[in-house]
Amino acid sequence: MKIRNAALAAGLVAALAMTGCSGGGGGGGTAAPDVTVDDPALQELIDAATDEGEMTLYSIIDEGPMRAVAQAFTDKYGVDVSVQRLVSADLQQRYSAEAEAGATVADVVMLTHSPFYSDGFDKGWLTPLADADIPGFDEYPADFVRNDGGAAIVSLVPTRLVYNTDAVEDEPTSWEEYADPKYKGKLLFAAPDTSPANLTFWSLMIDEFGEDFLRDVAKNEPTWMNSAVVTTQGVAAGEGDLAHPGVLAIVNTLKKEGAPVEAALLGPTTGPEIGIALSAESPSPNAAKLFAHFLLSQEGSEVLAEETGDGSPFGLNMVDGWVSPGPVNDETKAKINELLGAN
Amino acid sequence: MTDTLTRPPSRLGRLGRLREKRTTPFDAVTVAIALILIAIVIVPLGRVVVGMFWVDGQFTTGPIARTLAVPDLPQLILNTLIVVAGSSILAVVIGVLLAWLNERTTARMGVIGDALPLLPFLLPPVAGAVGWTMLLSPRAGLLNAWFRDFIGIFGIEMETGPFNINSWYGLVMVFAFYAVPFVYMNAAASLRSFDTSLEEASRLSGASPLRTLVKVTLPAIAPGIGAGLLLSIWFGFGMFSIPSIIGTPAGIDVLSVRIVQLLTFTYPPETDVAVGLSAFIVLFVGLAYALQVRILRKGRYATLTGKGARSNPTNLGVWKWPLRGLMLLYVAGSTLLPMFALVIVSLNGYWTPKIGWDSLSLRALQAAVIDDRITREALANSLGLGVVGGLIGIIAAALVALYVARKRTGFAQALDLGIKMPAAVSNMVIAVGILLLLAGPPFGLGGTLAILLIGYIALYLPQASIAADAAVSSVGKELPEASAVSGASPLRTFVKVYLPLMVPGLVAGWALLFIRMVGDLTASAILAGTGNPVVGFRILEVFNGGSYALLAALSTVLVLITATVLVVVMVYARRKSRFGITAKIG
Numbered sequence: 039m040k041i042r043n044a045a046l047a048a049g050l051v052a053a054l055a056m057t058g059c060s061g062g063g064g065g066g067g068t069a070a071p072d073v074t075v076d077d078p079a080l081q082e083l084i085d086a087a088t089d090e091g092e093m094t095l096y097s098i099i100d101e102g103p104m105r106a107v108a109q110a111f112t113d114k115y116g117v118d119v120s121v122q123r124l125v126s127a128d129l130q131q132r133y134s135a136e137a138e139a140g141a142t143v144a145d146v147v148m149l150t151h152s153p154f155y156s157d158g159f160d161k162g163w164l165t166p167l168a169d170a171d172i173p174g175f176d177e178y179p180a181d182f183v184r185n186d187g188g189a190a191i192v193s194l195v196p197t198r199l200v201y202n203t204d205a206v207e208d209e210p211t212s213w214e215e216y217a218d219p220k221y222k223g224k225l226l227f228a229a230p231d232t233s234p235a236n237l238t239f240w241s242l243m244i245d246e247f248g249e250d251f252l253r254d255v256a257k258n259e260p261t262w263m264n265s266a267v268v269t270t271q272g273v274a275a276g277e278g279d280l281a282h283p284g285v286l287a288i289v290n291t292l293k294k295e296g297a298p299v300e301a302a303l304l305g306p307t308t309g310p311e312i313g314i315a316l317s318a319e320s321p322s323p324n325a326a327k328l329f330a331h332f333l334l335s336q337e338g339s340e341v342l343a344e345e346t347g348d349g350s351p352f353g354l355n356m357v358d359g360w361v362s363p364g365p366v367n368d369e370t371k372a373k374i375n376e377l378l379g380a381n
Numbered sequence: 382m383t384d385t386l387t388r389p390p391s392r393l394g395r396l397g398r399l400r401e402k403r404t405t406p407f408d409a410v411t412v413a414i415a416l417i418l419i420a421i422v423i424v425p426l427g428r429v430v431v432g433m434f435w436v437d438g439q440f441t442t443g444p445i446a447r448t449l450a451v452p453d454l455p456q457l458i459l460n461t462l463i464v465v466a467g468s469s470i471l472a473v474v475i476g477v478l479l480a481w482l483n484e485r486t487t488a489r490m491g492v493i494g495d496a497l498p499l500l501p502f503l504l505p506p507v508a509g510a511v512g513w514t515m516l517l518s519p520r521a522g523l524l525n526a527w528f529r530d531f532i533g534i535f536g537i538e539m540e541t542g543p544f545n546i547n548s549w550y551g552l553v554m555v556f557a558f559y560a561v562p563f564v565y566m567n568a569a570a571s572l573r574s575f576d577t578s579l580e581e582a583s584r585l586s587g588a589s590p591l592r593t594l595v596k597v598t599l600p601a602i603a604p605g606i607g608a609g610l611l612l613s614i615w616f617g618f619g620m621f622s623i624p625s626i627i628g629t630p631a632g633i634d635v636l637s638v639r640i641v642q643l644l645t646f647t648y649p650p651e652t653d654v655a656v657g658l659s660a661f662i663v664l665f666v667g668l669a670y671a672l673q674v675r676i677l678r679k680g681r682y683a684t685l686t687g688k689g690a691r692s693n694p695t696n697l698g699v700w701k702w703p704l705r706g707l708m709l710l711y712v713a714g715s716t717l718l719p720m721f722a723l724v725i726v727s728l729n730g731y732w733t734p735k736i737g738w739d740s741l742s743l744r745a746l747q748a749a750v751i752d753d754r755i756t757r758e759a760l761a762n763s764l765g766l767g768v769v770g771g772l773i774g775i776i777a778a779a780l781v782a783l784y785v786a787r788k789r790t791g792f793a794q795a796l797d798l799g800i801k802m803p804a805a806v807s808n809m810v811i812a813v814g815i816l817l818l819l820a821g822p823p824f825g826l827g828g829t830l831a832i833l834l835i836g837y838i839a840l841y842l843p844q845a846s847i848a849a850d851a852a853v854s855s856v857g858k859e860l861p862e863a864s865a866v867s868g869a870s871p872l873r874t875f876v877k878v879y880l881p882l883m884v885p886g887l888v889a890g891w892a893l894l895f896i897r898m899v900g901d902l903t904a905s906a907i908l909a910g911t912g913n914p915v916v917g918f919r920i921l922e923v924f925n926g927g928s929y930a931l932l933a934a935l936s937t938v939l940v941l942i943t944a945t946v947l948v949v950v951m952v953y954a955r956r957k958s959r960f961g962i963t964a965k966i967g
Contacts, residue, residue, distance in 0.1 A: 125925050154649075264626065270927060272521065
């Protein structure tokens with residue numbers, strides 16, 4: 039609390055200073071670039087955001103890429119972003135507890151689109167993007183606007199096929215490789231019910247290749263694990279040849295360390311769609327709106343896509359045959375588990 | 382002196398109890414502290430439970446029905462019981478043996494021996510589980526690969542194995558490694574404060590060292606063993622990372638993993654079934670607790686008497702060195718091996734059985750710790766929280782343990798139960814509750830170190846409390862009564878008699894708290910942030926980000942720092958307690 043007050047005071051001082059000289063320092067000591075734009079509404083927002091000087095972002099996107107995107111934003115507008123990286127469950131628990139306690143910390147949240155969003159709007163924790171007068175929001179690709187304009191999808195994270203490059207010579211070209219008998223005992227899979235995205239994926243596989251495909255995968259006796267981290271690590275070490283699900287961020291981390299692992303982007307695929315939403319009780323509402331404006335512009339969206347390697351709604355890095363994830367009912371879930379022989 | 386061992390709670394004790402019916406200011410402060418600590422956990426938890434059973438203004442039994450409808454419930458409970466019971470029994474055998482060897486025989490190795498069995502504890506469970514996976518995965522496990530290379534020399538070809546960490550024995554083994562320190566610490570503390578003339582008497586009567594151990598020493602330190610067993614059972618039920626990383630691939634589902642899954646898989650989380658499943662843990666831990674209360678009630682165990690004679694440790698003769706070797710072998714196997722795997726992987730950059738020995742580098746260490754400002758801040762925060770939180774926690778626990786031991790009223794028992802209850806509830810539920818209670822107005826502690834301190838104390842108080850109980854029970858009644866009869870106030874008796882005599886047990890308890898708090902992952906994920914980073918939070922971040930090398934580097938640094946702190950404190954405490962007791966008694 040103290041820190042926040044101090045920062046507020048710093049922002050105030052900066053604001054006072056700026057009446058004298060435009061383009062002065064923002065909060066947190068970052069020199070604000072002299073930003074001038076044609077759109078008066080945007081100019082007004084930039085000025086208000088620079089006055090606030092800083093904002094907090096809760097995000098599930100991998101730390102490295104997220105910090106890089108935040109830095110691009112800071113470089114452009116001079117507003118500091120403090121990034122808090124959390125996995126979905128922790129982020130939801132934490133955000134809702136803070137909002138319920140009346141102690142909202144995050145100005146912007148970015149997490150997998152889930153019922154969390156509609157709950158957040160119902161309970162008044164989140165403020166709809168459409169009501170926030172975000173410059174340029176009208177031109178955002180309509181297919182990726184959710185909750186009646188309340189939230190928007192900013193990143194599409196396709197599920198990939200992970201393989202060990204020492205053990206698998208040619209890049210796999212189809213999901214059907216999972217059913218190839220030569221991989222018997224060499225599949226490391228996250229259990230279907232460890233994540234909603236996994237269930238959606240297998241339900242898509244039933245639609246695409248039929249139930250027999252899952253039965254054949256089961257014949258390869260996959261080892262069921264608890265997360266994409268452990269399966270990917272296992273394949274990188276040679277414990278298995280193929281892993282599921284493939285998350286590019288994890289594979290990239292390992293590749294950077296020199297591990298013989300690669301992720302193949304295959305269609306059709308699905309995966310988490312990461313959305314953006316604004317806090318109703320945002321400590322820095324204008325900085326939050328400006329950040330949303332940035333990520334919803336083609337420029338910001340492509341920075342995010344380049345940093346993460348995942349798809350942008352504007353088209354960069356998009357896979358052929360992307361299927362938006364839908365909820366999977368209990369019946370289908372039971373069928374998937376049964377066909378795959380999981381549990 | 383033998384009568385200390387056989388005498389039922391003394392008549393003098395009853396007189397003493399009559400006198401202690403009065404409530405002194407000291408008692409009032411104790412009760413207030415206990416109530417605050419309990420409230421921090423109970424108030425939010427109560428809200429969750431009421432919310433479960435009271436939906437739209439009506440009472441409902443829905444959560445119970447939904448919990449019982451979990452399809453694989455019997456299997457889930459059975460698996461959990463097998464893992465917890467198997468590892469706890471193993472831990473008691475190993476822990477007591479190590480404690481005895483190191484405290485009461487000529488095989489003892491001083492502070493080194495004290496600290497070594499605690500080492501597995503320093504490695505956060507998630508790092509320990511990853512370390513063992515790296516060693517004993519059937520195909521890519523380092524030990525397996527090296528073993529296969531070795532037998533390959535003799536023309537024996539194997540593609541996988543021979544060991545598999547993802548198995549019942551692997552799971553029970555790693556659980557046991559983490560449970561041994563609980564038993565060791567409490568058993569060792571009891572042995573240190575126990576009247577060694579009993580052993581002397583047994584030896585003089587011609588009993589062998591083994592017979593003396595089984596017939597005299599073990600029964601005398603039953604409270605310590607009981608406390609250790611209780612802690613390891615408790616720990617076993619709550620453990621998440623180990624069964625999640627090691628058990629799941631083996632198809633072994635346990636309660637703790639399912640509870641976390643229920644809390645994290647969907648939004649909103651299925652808190653009702655998660656809490657429902659926790660009820661089973663409460664039940665089993667409650668049974669273990671009842672057992673420990675019985676041990677303490679029986680009173681047929683060693684207490685410190687007014688006569689502080691120390692006799693010679695048991696002479697093991699030619700067995701001294703083989704047994705020392707065995708102790709070192711255990712430590713090497715349980716701790717140094719996974720540490721070694723982590724260090725190698727951190728130097729290599731990623732986990733693989735094909736280590737590039739000529740291209741090892743400190744890049745991961747550099748990236749994870751030295752170059753990362755937040756990590757350095759997190760390390761400092763965690764160590765500070767561990768030291769302060771451990772101190773506050775163990776003193777609060779000691780006060781309550783004393784109160785409970787002296788009063789033995791229903792109210793005191795309820796306090797005791799209340800303070801131990803958080804151990805049976807998922808850490809995540811408690812952490813969310815604390816955030817709800819304290820983050821907003823009027824407290825406004827969100828994002829501060831204070832909320833972490835309170836959270837850690839609330840979460841780990843049960844462990845402190847069990848350690849404190851054993852410490853209190855080892856003091857006995859003679860000395861405090863002497864103090865009281867001489868006209869000392871309860872506060873004075875606490876400071877001048879109880880505290881110094883309890884030092885070995887309390888230091889062990891403090892060390893336990895310190896390690897748990899510094900290595901905490903669950904509460905930190907909910908309560909820590911960019912404004913108040915802690916190490917556990919960083920470890921979780923690098924694990925989820927998918928870098929075992931960074932995880933390994935960070936864990937190694939953490940182990941080195943906590944081990945140093947621990948050894949320094951133990952050396953100090955050993956001196957202090959020795960002088961303390963002789964000065965007070967001699």
